[in-house]
Every structure is written in C-alpha cells, then in structure tokens.
Amino acid sequence: MADIRLEGVGHSYDGGRTWALKPMTWTWREARAYALLGPSGCGKTTLLNIVSGLLSPTVGRIWFGDRDVTSVPTAGRNIAQVFQFPVLYEQMSVYDNLAFPLRNRRYPKAEIDQRVRRVSQLLGLDEHLHRRSRRLDPGRQQIVSLGRGLVRSEVAAVLLDEPLTVIDPALKWTLRSKLKEIHRDTGHTLIYVTHDQTEALTFADEVVVLKDGEVVQSGTPAELFLSPAHEFVGHFIGxxxxxxxxxxxxxxxxxxxxxxxxxxxxxxxxxxxxxxxxxxxxxxxxxxxxxxxxxxxxxxxxxxxxxxxxxxxxxxxxxxxxxxxxxxxxxxxxxxxxxxxxxxxxxxxxxxxxxxxxxxxxxxxxxxxxxxxxxxxxxxxxxxxxxDLKPKNNRAWFLVLPVVVSVAFTAVIPLMTVVNFSVQDIFTPTDRIFVGLDWFRSISRDPEVRAAFLRTLLFSAQVLLVEIPLGVAIAVCMPRRGVSVSVALVVVALPLLIPWNVVGTIWQIFARGDIGLGGWTINNVLGIGFNYTLDSTDAWITVLLMDVWHWTPLVALLAYAGLRSIPDPYFQAAQIDAASAWATFRHIQLPRLRGVLTIAVLLRFMDSFMIYTEPFVVTGGGPGNATSFLSILLSKIAVGQFDLGPAGAFSLLYFLIVQIISYVFFTVLTRSGR
The missing domain is CATH 2.40.50.140 (Nucleic acid-binding proteins)
Structure with missing residues (x-):
C-alpha cells in the first residue's frame, strides 16, 4: 500500500468543451478511510474510475507511491472496487467467486485456499462458501464482492462506489459497521463514494465534498458540519x-x-x-x-x-x-x-x-x-x-382482457375444427363416418411419416448446433458504440427482411451448378461435383445453409440485445479481477445470456421443425424425399390428396410433438441455470 497522488488530473467526455472532472491535484493518504460526497453528476464515479484505471484521464498523471500508473491497465494496479449493486459471477459458489481473481493471476492452489478462507472468516462467510452466490441475500452478495478485492493482500486501495444503494435500510447499519471493522483489521486505504451524507459522515476519517467536478472542501465530519467553507457544503450536509x-x-x-x-x-x-x-x-x-x-x-x-x-x-x-x-x-x-x-x-x-x-x-x-x-x-x-412507494395499478387487466379473449377465440375455433375432422371419415359434406382414433393410429404407424419425423428432428438439431453458436459469435463481435452499431444492425438484419418464398427462389438460383454463382464456384473452382437436384446430400446441405443464412441473424440480434443489457460494472469487475476475454465470456456474458438464448432456442426449434416454404421451393422435397420434412408431407396429404381426416390427425400429432419437445427444451435450459 502507498499514497495515491493525482497531479493535475481532469477528464472530459466531449474533447474538452466541458469537464466532468476539472483538473485537480490531490493525495489519498495510505491506510485512511475517505468518503467522496456529492450529488449525482458531480464527478465522483469518474474520479473513482480514473483511480482504478477503468477510465484514462484527459489530462494529468496518477501515482501510486513513487510509481506512475497513468498508463497501467486496471489489472496491473491491484485495486479492489465494489459497485453500486452486487457484481458476482452468479453461476459460481462463494468460494469460487473469492478465488477467481487469484486464479486469473496464477496463484498456487494452496495459497488461494489459504487466502480465501482467511477472508471468508474475516467477512463472516465461512458457512456460505459452498453456496451459489446468486442464492445469497443482497447484503451478503455485496460482502462477497468486497471479499473478491480483499483476497488480494497487496491491493493499493479498496474503492466503493455507493455500495449500499440497493441494500435494505436496516441492513445498511450492519454493513457500515462491517466496513469500519474491515478497515480497522486490514489497514487498507478505503475510498467510499456516496451521495448520502449519513453514510459519509459516519464512515470516513475524512470527507471530500465535490461539486461540478471539483473539490469544494475536505475535512472531518465535524469540520464540515461546524465550519463549512462553501455554501454548497452547508446546504448538502445537515x-x-x-x-x-x-x-x-x-x-x-x-x-x-x-x-x-x-x-x-x-x-x-x-x-x-x-x-x-x-x-x-x-x-x-x-x-x-x-x-x-x-x-x-x-x-x-x-x-x-x-x-x-x-x-x-x-x-x-x-x-x-x-x-x-x-x-x-x-x-x-x-x-x-x-x-x-x-x-x-x-x-x-x-x-x-x-x-x-x-x-x-x-x-x-x-x-x-x-x-x-x-x-x-x-x-x-x-x-x-x-x-416513495406508489400504489399498484389494479386496472391493467382491463387492457389485457380483450387481447386474451380474441386470441383464445381465434385459436379455439380452428383447433376444434381440426379435432372434428380428425375423428371422421368424410365422403361428402353430408356423408361422414365417425372413426375415433383410427386416423391417429394410421398416421403414427406410417413408415413415411416416421422417416419424415426423423429427418425433421435431425434437421432441427443441426440448425440449433450451427445457428446458436454462430449467432452468439456474431453478436460478441458486433460493435458497441458509434455509427458502426447502426450499420452492423442493418447488415445483420437484412436476411430477415426477405420473404420466405423469395429466400427459396434466391437459393434455388444461387446453388444451381449451371447458372448459380455458388453452385458454379463449387463445381468449377473447387472442383467438387455439386448438384442439389440429383444428390440427396447436396440437397440437404443447400437447405441447411439456406436456413442458416436466413435465420442466424435472428439469433445474433437477440444475443446482441442480451449483451447490451449487461451493466458495465460486470465488465469492469472482470478487468479488475484480471479475467481473460474467454473467462469474461464464460463467466459473465454467457450466464447473463441464458434467458435470451432460451428464447432463441425455442424460436429456432419451432421454426425449423415446421419448415416448409424454403425447402419446398428449392428442392420440392427431393431428390428421393431427402428433404421431405413433416410439414411438406402434411401439405401433400391435406392439399394434394385433400384427405381431411388423416390431415387433421396429422396436424394434431404434429402440434403435440412440437409442444412436447419445446417443453423439454425449456425445462432443461431453465433448470440448468439454477
């Protein structure tokens, strides 16, 4: 540990037109507890992020003792930082959360265990070490976040960015006492950012008051209260x-x-x-x-x-x-x-x-x-x-009820019509015979239907195995800021704007060996004999590539929305913990994408399992029924043969299969995240 010295440090987010933090010279003395106090937007978090290295100052130098760390990345500064809300690797246990920054820095296993158990004892986490961190109450989660910094004994300072904001008021007293105890026992330099004067005055040895990006006064809580040097201090404190x-x-x-x-x-x-x-x-x-x-x-x-x-x-x-x-x-x-x-x-x-x-x-x-x-x-x-609590609006159901009624009405009537057809043998509009479950038995035992079911299931599995990882990879590589975000979104979304039948026509021409650019290139440049109209494997590959091209953008856009919803402190915590890009993806991005990916998997399964237009336009189900999926076979029975009894039974079985497999997917995906 050492003094942290700022020399002429300032920061502007707009190239110097305005200053979020006006150039200042300041020293944080070793082993003292400081509070940065001020209203929202006064530069507190900006100053804290400059100290931790999450933000590079526009001007000035930063010194840790005799070491200039202005250009040193976050992981190299040995700073611990606790954010406004608990930032945890939720799929990990408490033990693994505490050990994570040490593992990233290649500490020996025995030393990791020793440090984790010492910090867990200090913070009162011994009996929670093997629990999933997401199952803890917010107060203990915030203590685990603090412990991830304290587990490194060589940290230069512990920075706390309004850490009690989301904590229940009664629990704040306990955590404030715990922070004082930790400071007394460890001797770390603590810098505590808050807009709450109670937290600042009861926690810190010295309170630093900021206004409009500059320090207006610093001193002990009693000095600020009894002898304000600025009108703002008098207004803000008390x-x-x-x-x-x-x-x-x-x-x-x-x-x-x-x-x-x-x-x-x-x-x-x-x-x-x-x-x-x-x-x-x-x-x-x-x-x-x-x-x-x-x-x-x-x-x-x-x-x-x-x-x-x-x-x-x-x-x-x-x-x-x-x-x-x-x-x-x-x-x-x-x-x-x-x-x-x-x-x-x-x-x-x-x-x-x-x-x-x-x-x-x-x-x-x-x-x-x-x-x-x-x-x-x-x-x-x-x-x-x-x-501050507002009364709940109990009249919202008036808006929802008409929608529910209309959806139920439009869904029930067609379904009942299909059920009616499925249990009858219809000769003429007035000549019908009740056959019970005969059509269901006939359809379920039909070898052609069973073969189509296996082809459809295999196709859906291949679609998921290709489109989900590919969509996530595209989302991870997409830009996060600037005009390039809009350009990337438009380019990625273009295939989704093309109608299904047009997609089939495009690929029918594109993959042709005689006139299509794709087919001609494969045949003449690569020297591979390719003809989707004659070879069943080529036909399968063509339909699969067409589906991947058309629908992977949907997965990418869903994943991108999920990634954009992850708060910045998660990525900042990963920098502080010296996590690699893969570790950040594995322990932060992927777990936070679980809900979005569940939706993507269900949507892509249901669509691919019911695929009809594209393969029908491209291959017509051939050659040799190689791409005859359940939907194409159902259309042949219902439209081609106009046999409504078997078509009704087929539709209900088809619907039941989709619902069962979707439920299995949903159950497995949701339970895996618990």
Missing part, C-alpha cells in the same frame, strides 16, 4: 441544510434587513454578503432582543425529539431547530437569534468571514458538536423509503 440569508456589511457590522446581528470578523470590505447559519444554531424568542431578526412563522414540523420552526424573512426561508416542548404559532411574528460562532459570511458562495457577538463571547456550538455526525435511525430511513 438535515435540514444551512440557512442562507442576504445581508450587508457596513461599518464592520452585519445587517440582515434592518437588524444588526453581529460584527464581521476579518478584513472584509463593505458590501453585500450572505449569512449562513445552521438550524441548530438559531434560537427563537417571542420578545425583541438584540441582536435578532424579525420573521413570520410559516409552520412547525414536529420531528419527535425536536421541532423545526419554518419562518419567512423578507421572502427568504429560515429554519430553526428547537426543543420538542416549545410552542410556536404559524402566522406569529417572532425573533430569530444566531449563535455568533455558528454563523458565517459568504461571497460568491465561498466563505469570506464569520460573525462575532456585539458584546461578550457567547457560544452555543460546543454543546451541539457532539450531534454533528448523528445518524438517521433505521426506522426513519424505512419510513422515507415507504413514502
């Missing part, structure tokens, strides 16, 4: 934040309106200023006292242990924190008095002086200092969280 009122300095005195509230401390030239005072340092009285600001009470918020008196001073809000037993009436005019050593003067948002009492020392801040870092109770956090 609940409620600091009061700010316009004032005037004249003759060494500070006036708010007509009221003199004290003497200006320091060589402050006359002119307008702003007075900042926290509600804790405001006293309210009904009688006129000097100094005091007259204000009209707008309301009283009863917070339980204390009250907040809200008042209006010439159109500006003023809040005072008073005892719960006090009584103040909305609409009444009262006098508000500021504790001299708790009020400060600001110009251009920066503190430029303070206020001294008109006579005598008088200070009330000492008794309030102990309350500067007081935390919000879990019950209050939970109450705030519940207030």
């Amino acid at each position: 609940s409620p934040g600091m009061n700010v009122l316009p004032a005037e300095v004249a003759g060494g005195l500070v006036r708010v309106g007509e009221a003199v509230i004290g003497r200006a401390v320091g060589e402050l030239p006359p002119g307008p200023v702003r007075v900042g005072v926290r509600p804790e340092f405001v006293r309210v009285s009904a009688a006129r006292e000097t100094p005091g600001v007259k204000a009209r009470v707008k309301g009283v918020d009863r917070m339980g242990a204390y009250h907040l008196v809200r008042a209006d001073v010439d159109g500006h809000d003023l809040v005072a924190k008073v005892d719960a037993g006090s009584h103040h009436t909305p609409g009444a005019v009262e006098f508000f008095h500021f504790a001299a050593d708790g009020a400060f003067l600001f110009r251009d948002e920066v503190r430029c002086g303070s206020i001294a009492p008109l006579e005598g020392p008088g200070s009330v801040t000492s008794q309030l200092a102990e309350d500067a870092g007081a935390e919000t109770s879990p019950r209050e956090e939970a109450r705030g969280r519940q207030a």
Whole structure:
C-alpha cells in the first residue's frame, strides 16, 4: 500500500468543451478511510474510475507511491472496487467467486485456499462458501464482492462506489459497521463514494465534498458540519441544510434587513454578503432582543425529539431547530437569534468571514458538536423509503382482457375444427363416418411419416448446433458504440427482411451448378461435383445453409440485445479481477445470456421443425424425399390428396410433438441455470 497522488488530473467526455472532472491535484493518504460526497453528476464515479484505471484521464498523471500508473491497465494496479449493486459471477459458489481473481493471476492452489478462507472468516462467510452466490441475500452478495478485492493482500486501495444503494435500510447499519471493522483489521486505504451524507459522515476519517467536478472542501465530519467553507457544503450536509440569508456589511457590522446581528470578523470590505447559519444554531424568542431578526412563522414540523420552526424573512426561508416542548404559532411574528460562532459570511458562495457577538463571547456550538455526525435511525430511513412507494395499478387487466379473449377465440375455433375432422371419415359434406382414433393410429404407424419425423428432428438439431453458436459469435463481435452499431444492425438484419418464398427462389438460383454463382464456384473452382437436384446430400446441405443464412441473424440480434443489457460494472469487475476475454465470456456474458438464448432456442426449434416454404421451393422435397420434412408431407396429404381426416390427425400429432419437445427444451435450459 502507498499514497495515491493525482497531479493535475481532469477528464472530459466531449474533447474538452466541458469537464466532468476539472483538473485537480490531490493525495489519498495510505491506510485512511475517505468518503467522496456529492450529488449525482458531480464527478465522483469518474474520479473513482480514473483511480482504478477503468477510465484514462484527459489530462494529468496518477501515482501510486513513487510509481506512475497513468498508463497501467486496471489489472496491473491491484485495486479492489465494489459497485453500486452486487457484481458476482452468479453461476459460481462463494468460494469460487473469492478465488477467481487469484486464479486469473496464477496463484498456487494452496495459497488461494489459504487466502480465501482467511477472508471468508474475516467477512463472516465461512458457512456460505459452498453456496451459489446468486442464492445469497443482497447484503451478503455485496460482502462477497468486497471479499473478491480483499483476497488480494497487496491491493493499493479498496474503492466503493455507493455500495449500499440497493441494500435494505436496516441492513445498511450492519454493513457500515462491517466496513469500519474491515478497515480497522486490514489497514487498507478505503475510498467510499456516496451521495448520502449519513453514510459519509459516519464512515470516513475524512470527507471530500465535490461539486461540478471539483473539490469544494475536505475535512472531518465535524469540520464540515461546524465550519463549512462553501455554501454548497452547508446546504448538502445537515438535515435540514444551512440557512442562507442576504445581508450587508457596513461599518464592520452585519445587517440582515434592518437588524444588526453581529460584527464581521476579518478584513472584509463593505458590501453585500450572505449569512449562513445552521438550524441548530438559531434560537427563537417571542420578545425583541438584540441582536435578532424579525420573521413570520410559516409552520412547525414536529420531528419527535425536536421541532423545526419554518419562518419567512423578507421572502427568504429560515429554519430553526428547537426543543420538542416549545410552542410556536404559524402566522406569529417572532425573533430569530444566531449563535455568533455558528454563523458565517459568504461571497460568491465561498466563505469570506464569520460573525462575532456585539458584546461578550457567547457560544452555543460546543454543546451541539457532539450531534454533528448523528445518524438517521433505521426506522426513519424505512419510513422515507415507504413514502416513495406508489400504489399498484389494479386496472391493467382491463387492457389485457380483450387481447386474451380474441386470441383464445381465434385459436379455439380452428383447433376444434381440426379435432372434428380428425375423428371422421368424410365422403361428402353430408356423408361422414365417425372413426375415433383410427386416423391417429394410421398416421403414427406410417413408415413415411416416421422417416419424415426423423429427418425433421435431425434437421432441427443441426440448425440449433450451427445457428446458436454462430449467432452468439456474431453478436460478441458486433460493435458497441458509434455509427458502426447502426450499420452492423442493418447488415445483420437484412436476411430477415426477405420473404420466405423469395429466400427459396434466391437459393434455388444461387446453388444451381449451371447458372448459380455458388453452385458454379463449387463445381468449377473447387472442383467438387455439386448438384442439389440429383444428390440427396447436396440437397440437404443447400437447405441447411439456406436456413442458416436466413435465420442466424435472428439469433445474433437477440444475443446482441442480451449483451447490451449487461451493466458495465460486470465488465469492469472482470478487468479488475484480471479475467481473460474467454473467462469474461464464460463467466459473465454467457450466464447473463441464458434467458435470451432460451428464447432463441425455442424460436429456432419451432421454426425449423415446421419448415416448409424454403425447402419446398428449392428442392420440392427431393431428390428421393431427402428433404421431405413433416410439414411438406402434411401439405401433400391435406392439399394434394385433400384427405381431411388423416390431415387433421396429422396436424394434431404434429402440434403435440412440437409442444412436447419445446417443453423439454425449456425445462432443461431453465433448470440448468439454477
């Protein structure tokens, strides 16, 4: 471990027009706990990612001790980083998650086991080591994420990017205590990013406040609360934040309106200023006292242990924190008095002086200092969280019901018609004989039907074995950013826009040995005798290639959508853990694609198992019935022979087979991910 030093480090996402992080020089001291505090978009995560190497700064240098790491990749910096939500290799056990960064760095097996068990004992994970990480509650999952960094004893720092955001409020207290304990036991440098002042003030030795990409103040929690150096610090820290009122300095005195509230401390030239005072340092009285600001009470918020008196001073809000037993009436005019050593003067948002009492020392801040870092109770956090919950809309079924009814109506009538035909022998519209299951027995025992079933099943299996891996490979290779994304999507999607019968016609011409470019090339350039109209193997290959060309783009687009939905922190965690491209694909991308690939497999199986148009147009089912699949045979019976009884039975058996195999696929694919 060593100090982390930033020299003139800044970052711009738009080539320097605006700065997400303004050039700054800063040092993180070894073995201290820091909190980066600020609102969303102020540059906290940008700064953290620059330290970890996930982001290269636009300007400046980064030093770990005496080592310049500006151009060193993430894996070479020995940084541990915990993200907003648990980033785990979900198919792995807790033990394997902890061991993963060590295995990537080729540590000896015995040392890996020793380090994993030491960290698991430190984090209280011993009894969970052999559980799948996805089965843990969010709090323990986040602890496992932390453990993946701590398992490397040589880490330069542990970076935490709002790690308690998704954690239940009651559990946050436990995890904050655990982080303090870990810091005490390991001595690592901790940098904790948060927008929650409670987390920052209770966790850190030093809090660094950011605003608009620059540091506005740093110090201990008490220093930030009792002595804000910037108006933003006064607003952002404290609940409620600091009061700010316009004032005037004249003759060494500070006036708010007509009221003199004290003497200006320091060589402050006359002119307008702003007075900042926290509600804790405001006293309210009904009688006129000097100094005091007259204000009209707008309301009283009863917070339980204390009250907040809200008042209006010439159109500006003023809040005072008073005892719960006090009584103040909305609409009444009262006098508000500021504790001299708790009020400060600001110009251009920066503190430029303070206020001294008109006579005598008088200070009330000492008794309030102990309350500067007081935390919000879990019950209050939970109450705030519940207030954000919105009532559920229970009327959505009105929109869904018409769709359900129409689909059921259009599906039931055709199905019942087919069932009716399948149990009758129809001679004329009025001459029918009930035959029961005879047609089903006849179809299921027909050798031609059985052969077509095996051909169809084999074709579907080959389609899945080729199209699924090929589609995923195409998706992985597609660009992620820029104009090239749109170009790639259009190119990949083009085959899907061509109608089925046109696809068959294209390949019928393309694969012809006499006039087709593909067939001519195979015959004359490669010297391979190829004729799909005469050779059954050539016909099979032609239909298979045609289907792969036409439908692999669907798999690729589904997989690409799945890949784009994977949050960036998963890939960033893989960089920090020194994972290879194959390890990243195997342990991050592939598991996260399981749901998308399940849909792709089901869609491609059902379509390939019911394929009709393309092979019929290209080969007509031949030669020698080589490409006569179940769908083509069914069409011959229903249309060619117009034998509705066998066609109805065939259709129902066909439908049943598709449903059974689809269910088997779905069950196997979903259970394999548990």
